[in-house]
Amino acid sequence: MAVDYLNDLISIVGKENVLTSEISLDTYKYDAGLIYGNPDVVVFVENEEQIASLLKFANSRKIPLVPRGNGMGLSGGTVAQLGGIVMVMTRLNKILEVDPENRVAVVQPGVTNMEVQKAVAPYGLVYMPDPASQKVSTMGGNLGENAGGMRGIKYGVTKDHIIGAEVILTNGETVQIGGKLEPIAQELNLNLLLQQSEGTLCVATKIYLKLSPAPKAQRTMLSIYKTLEDAGKAVSAIIAKGIIPCTLELMDNKVINAVEEWLHIGLPVHAGAVLLIEVDGWDVGLDRQAQQIVDICKEVGALEVKLARNEKERADLWVARRMSIGAMGRMRPNYDMEDATVPRNKLPEIFKYVTSLSEETNIPIGMLAHAGDGNLHPLVLFDERDEDEMRRVQYIRDKLFRKAIELGGTLSGEHGVGLGKLEFLNLAISKEYLKYMRAERLAFDPNEILNRGKTVPDPAA
Amino acid sequence: MRQETINALQKIVGENNCKTDEAIRRQHGYSDTAIPDVVVYPQNSQQVADIVKVAYNEGIPVVPWGAGTKARIGLLPQTGGIAVNMTGMNQIVEYDYENQTAYVEAGISYKALQEVLITHNLFWPVEPIESDDCTVGGILVSNAAGPTKLGYGDVKHHLLGLEMVTPTGDIINPGGKTVKNVQDYDNTRFMVGSWGSLGIITKVMLKLKPMPEKETTVFLTFNDIESAYAAVRTIRNETTPLALEMMDNVAMSVMAKSGFNSGGNGVGVMFLYSGFIEQVDVMVDYVQKKFNSAVVLDEKATATAWQARQQMFPVFAGQRGAILATVAVPFTALGRFMRQARAELDKNRKGAAMVAHAGNGQIHVLLDQSPEAYAGVQEIVNRLASLASDVDGLLVVNNITDMTLTRRWVEGRGRAMIDLMARIKSGVDPHHIMAPNSKVLSYVLNGTKAVS
Numbered sequence: 001m002a003v004d005y006l007n008d009l010i011s012i013v014g015k016e017n018v019l020t021s022e023i024s025l026d027t028y029k030y031d032a033g034l035i036y037g038n039p040d041v042v043v044f045v046e047n048e049e050q051i052a053s054l055l056k057f058a059n060s061r062k063i064p065l066v067p068r069g070n071g072m073g074l075s076g077g078t079v080a081q082l083g084g085i086v087m088v089m090t091r092l093n094k095i096l097e098v099d100p101e102n103r104v105a106v107v108q109p110g111v112t113n114m115e116v117q118k119a120v121a122p123y124g125l126v127y128m129p130d131p132a133s134q135k136v137s138t139m140g141g142n143l144g145e146n147a148g149g150m151r152g153i154k155y156g157v158t159k160d161h162i163i164g165a166e167v168i169l170t171n172g173e174t175v176q177i178g179g180k181l182e183p184i185a186q187e188l189n190l191n192l193l194l195q196q197s198e199g200t201l202c203v204a205t206k207i208y209l210k211l212s213p214a215p216k217a218q219r220t221m222l223s224i225y226k227t228l229e230d231a232g233k234a235v236s237a238i239i240a241k242g243i244i245p246c247t248l249e250l251m252d253n254k255v256i257n258a259v260e261e262w263l264h265i266g267l268p269v270h271a272g273a274v275l276l277i278e279v280d281g282w283d284v285g286l287d288r289q290a291q292q293i294v295d296i297c298k299e300v301g302a303l304e305v306k307l308a309r310n311e312k313e314r315a316d317l318w319v320a321r322r323m324s325i326g327a328m329g330r331m332r333p334n335y336d337m338e339d340a341t342v343p344r345n346k347l348p349e350i351f352k353y354v355t356s357l358s359e360e361t362n363i364p365i366g367m368l369a370h371a372g373d374g375n376l377h378p379l380v381l382f383d384e385r386d387e388d389e390m391r392r393v394q395y396i397r398d399k400l401f402r403k404a405i406e407l408g409g410t411l412s413g414e415h416g417v418g419l420g421k422l423e424f425l426n427l428a429i430s431k432e433y434l435k436y437m438r439a440e441r442l443a444f445d446p447n448e449i450l451n452r453g454k455t456v457p458d459p460a461a
Numbered sequence: 462m463r464q465e466t467i468n469a470l471q472k473i474v475g476e477n478n479c480k481t482d483e484a485i486r487r488q489h490g491y492s493d494t495a496i497p498d499v500v501v502y503p504q505n506s507q508q509v510a511d512i513v514k515v516a517y518n519e520g521i522p523v524v525p526w527g528a529g530t531k532a533r534i535g536l537l538p539q540t541g542g543i544a545v546n547m548t549g550m551n552q553i554v555e556y557d558y559e560n561q562t563a564y565v566e567a568g569i570s571y572k573a574l575q576e577v578l579i580t581h582n583l584f585w586p587v588e589p590i591e592s593d594d595c596t597v598g599g600i601l602v603s604n605a606a607g608p609t610k611l612g613y614g615d616v617k618h619h620l621l622g623l624e625m626v627t628p629t630g631d632i633i634n635p636g637g638k639t640v641k642n643v644q645d646y647d648n649t650r651f652m653v654g655s656w657g658s659l660g661i662i663t664k665v666m667l668k669l670k671p672m673p674e675k676e677t678t679v680f681l682t683f684n685d686i687e688s689a690y691a692a693v694r695t696i697r698n699e700t701t702p703l704a705l706e707m708m709d710n711v712a713m714s715v716m717a718k719s720g721f722n723s724g725g726n727g728v729g730v731m732f733l734y735s736g737f738i739e740q741v742d743v744m745v746d747y748v749q750k751k752f753n754s755a756v757v758l759d760e761k762a763t764a765t766a767w768q769a770r771q772q773m774f775p776v777f778a779g780q781r782g783a784i785l786a787t788v789a790v791p792f793t794a795l796g797r798f799m800r801q802a803r804a805e806l807d808k809n810r811k812g813a814a815m816v817a818h819a820g821n822g823q824i825h826v827l828l829d830q831s832p833e834a835y836a837g838v839q840e841i842v843n844r845l846a847s848l849a850s851d852v853d854g855l856l857v858v859n860n861i862t863d864m865t866l867t868r869r870w871v872e873g874r875g876r877a878m879i880d881l882m883a884r885i886k887s888g889v890d891p892h893h894i895m896a897p898n899s900k901v902l903s904y905v906l907n908g909t910k911a912v913s
């Protein structure tokens with residue numbers, strides 16, 4: 001679509017930061033998922049003044065605007081399905097402050113999660129959330145989606161570790177939300193509403209992160225099961241014993257084989273599934289905790305439990321987990337990483353169900369799960385060009401989300417609603433609740449310029 | 462209030478659960494004159510929704526009420542309207558110990574809840590400083606937390622979902638049952654600290670924790686704030702305490718009144734380790750080596766000490782009443798602030814006590830003056846507030862009606878802030894009926910005077 005406001009944008013950010021070539025628009029038409037939509041124009045912003053002016057301008061003309069980190073989202077959160085402006089935030093990439101003793105870092109939104117980790121590690125600190133995409137995904141995007149990670153079960157997710165933000169509203173005004181201090185003032189805690197709001201309320205330009213002392217030691221193990229369901233059963237058994245590991249990740253046979261074929265780590269290729277389990281804390285006592293877990297795993301049907309004996313073995317196990325999405329991606333032209341949650345003790349049931357869906361549709365599905373959180377990521381493999389396959393993939397998605405809700409779960413544990421889950425939203429969110437959330441959204445962004453049509457859509461539209 | 466309205470409420474909750482006698486209204490009031498017109502005791506969520514609908518249609522203020530332990534702290538005096546006493550909704554709907562969740566009605570008392578949870582070796586890791594009667598809903602909306610929030614986090618970290626009645630009378634379900642969930646805005650947590658202003662919480666999905674294997678409390682006494690703070694730094698930075706409290710000498714004498722004697726005079730540092738046996742032991746050893754005066758409290762002393770800590774405010778306040786101010790400062794400025802504040806207090810408020818959730822950089826200042834006589838301490842409060850802001854901190858006074866300091870703080874967040882808050886309130890509560898006397902929004906709203 002031809003844009004009649006290019007000069008306005010140029011006057012805000014300069015000519016070199018306004019992109020309209022076909023190739024640029026194509027580059028910014030998707031995120032890491034499968035939903036596409038061309039923006040009319042891509043704008044790179046460099047500072048708060050530009051963002052404020054741009055928002056004010058878009059607001060005055062009611063032009064839809066999509067704030068974009070690194071586009072690693074998986075629910076279409078950065079897709080400009082209605083055209084308009086994509087605002088790229090990655091040049092706001094400074095770590096503004098690391099305050100080690102107060103355990104706070106202040107960063108710009110375009111900083112990646114990994115850059116934060118590197119900046120705080122020398123102080124013996126960590127920023128706990130560590131999404132698999134951490135090398136690329138930005139803190140703005142992590143906040144927008146409430147990204148999870150591999151140690152959520154013990155340490156929580158993004159929203160447990162972001163304590164404030166400076167944000168710009170669509171009227172161009174800057175406000176400070178939350179901050180370094182304990183929230184003692186008699187005021188609504190808007191920081192809590194900002195988390196996981198998927199860029200539909202305001203644009204974060206500074207983010208306050210809570211840092212934690214790095215755990216002193218770990219014990220890592222791989223628990224091997226004959227079937228996927230057996231592994232699922234072990235998950236709640238472990239937690240029920242009162243030991244909360246920091247990591248409890250699951251990979252099924254397809255994932256194991258994909259990784260093994262690629263990286264030759266020595267994973268048990270005949271296993272139905274494995275659990276990657278880690279406990280951490282002070283060194284003393286970890287051996288006993290690890291042994292307790294080994295015993296429980298065996299009690300509830302593990303074929304074998306291997307404890308990593310050295311740093312190399314531990315690193316190998318982690319490589320296997322961190323590379324598993326990529327490994328699965330090599331198997332077919334496309335993959336869709338689904339995201340749903342169920343109460344932990346329903347994992348065996350939903351695993352069984354997904355297996356049956358795969359058999360029924362003849363579509364391969366690998367299973368990855370942040371099992372301790374009841375968060376499953378079935379990896380559905382297909383070829384986008386094959387219409388019939390696409391229909392079957394859609395069938396799988398539809399069945400999967402219905403089942404998750406039926407079991408007391410949710411449509412998404414960490415990838416968000418965006419555009420990708422809109423068609424299922426009514427399964428999970430009543431129209432009364434949607435009305436409430438829309439009131440909140442419109443209080444921030446009355447013209448709905450930010451990520452219009454996503455997350456909390458206008459039912460009338 | 463019109464008789465027809467009262468009749469309508471009676472019809473919803475039944476005559477027995479709709480009270481207009483003065484004694485009961487007084488129990489739900491804020492002063493001798495500021496009392497509601499009627500108190501209703503709904504027995505289920507639908508009744509709550511129906512009550513709110515009546516209020517919505519007629520533009521009558523509705524104030525949800527738990528055990529009332531914190532009303533003074535969160536609400537301003539209001540005359541008239543409906544008080545919705547939630548204590549009739551006190552059931553555990555589901556205790557799913559396998560998933561470590563409990564779905565409970567908001568009016569259940571803290572004590573009743575924990576008694577059931579412990580039967581499967583689980584607990585809700587929130588530790589309100591108020592009495593055992595306080596309700597789960599009240600804890601949630603008042604963001605009540607105690608010393609263990611250093612290690613466990615506060616209320617928001619222990620919630621998964623809600624059922625609530627919106628200010629337009631709809632029943633909605635934010636969040637859910639699973640520990641990860643991003644299908645909605647996080648209204649579950651947003652209600653924390655909302656003091657009833659955004660809706661009435663009717664049910665809560667709680668995230669539970671297994672009981673720790675071992676807990677050990679250690680006590681240290683120092684001559685002055687400076688050396689106590691130095692110890693606090695060592696403890697927080699080199700070990701991982703679940704709670705880390707610091708009491709100045711006046712606060713210590715208050716604890717002595719409750720039966721806890723530390724054996725020394727001066728500034729107390731009390732901290733708690735919790736978790737697996739070996740890890741607790743290694744940390745206790747560590748601090749014992751660092752501080753040879755460290756006293757590991759035995760079971761009885763531990764109970765007395767924490768009880769005395771919990772009772773600090775009521776014991777201090779006694780019959781006279783007391784003003785409670787809360788200060789938040791960066792952890793690194795805690796020592797400096799407390800030292801300067803104590804020097805200031807020693808000049809003309811020797812009787813004031815300070816007690817800190819030291820690990821969190823949060824200090825309570827207890828002033829020996831009744832809340833009605835705030836003017837008498839206003840000057841010293843302002844001086845302490847400026848000491849706090851000198852170190853990028855904040856002071857608010859909790860149990861008075863003057864909102865000046867809070868308003869100034871919120872305005873400092875940006876000139877658009879007050880307007881943004883007002884739009885949120887008006888968006889979800891178009892008739893401004895929901896706890897319009899709630900402090901969190903009182904300074905934002907105009908024209909929300911109670912109707913009687």
Ligand SMILES: Cc1cc2nc3c(=O)[nH]c(=O)nc-3n(C[C@H](O)[C@H](O)[C@H](O)COP(=O)(O)OP(=O)(O)OC[C@H]3O[C@@H](n4cnc5c(N)ncnc54)[C@H](O)[C@@H]3O)c2cc1C
Pocket residue numbers: 031032066067068069070071072073074077078089109130131132133136137138139140141142143144145146147148149150198199200202203204205325414415451
């Ligand atoms: C291989 C792979 C692995 C992944 N692993 C995980 C995982 O383990 N856990 C997990 O949770 N997710 C994971 N993801 C999903 C994704 O990485 C996360 O959602 C991540 O947080 C996105 O960051 P981003 O910078 O790419 O954000 P984007 O995709 O650019 O943006 C995400 C959303 O945030 C909004 N947004 C961005 N910046 C701002 C801002 N400054 N202010 C307001 N809103 C803003 C956007 O509008 C959009 O709605 C994975 C994705 C891939 C492709």
